[in-house]
Amino acid sequence: MDDRERALKQDGYLLGIATLGLVNGMHFSPLYDGAFVLLRPILATLFITSPVVQFYLSSLLLAVGSVLLAGIPAAIFERATGRKESDPTSLAIWLACIGALALPAFGRLFGVI
Template sequence: MSYQGYLIGILGFGLISGMFSPIILPQATAAIVLLAPGLLISSPSVVIFLSYLLGSTLTIMIAGIPAALYERVTGSAESTPTSLWIWLACTALMALPAVIAFLQVGGF
């Protein structure tokens, strides 16, 4: 698999997690409301968009930590397929509550 395939999967899971996660979305929305109170006056849709964006970004950043630690331990100068698999797997695990909430399968 090329690097683009891994990155598309990582970004897809990050997007799903940022939009539907019952864990991340309330905190991201609260952070946007606290950090940019002037946006509430202009448009609530801007606040929702920014909270989705913040949740997706946080998911991708947090899921990348184990992959970065793996690269550091192995001494890799650039990303390898193994580190990208680690990043993809961690992003998928973080997106699992969002997928369950989206499909309305669990008790969320």
């Protein structure tokens, strides 16, 4: 039963990480316009010229990039403490970091920024 409880805690953290990554990759993120402008010439060389596909790929790039970037402090914590696998503490660090990255997106979403 202990493994089930640990898995449920980790699932909650992973769901939160994925959700905040998606929020940071949406159109109201301040980084979205820059990512779209930078990605557009690369996609044109790959013969992806549909604007809709370019919008979706820009959003996907931001979402995945923010999840990867926020995972760096959690990985450093795991390495420093000698842990072999992720536990709720390292996942909480990951969630807090991606929450900090998603703050500007929430600000634009709610009209604060």
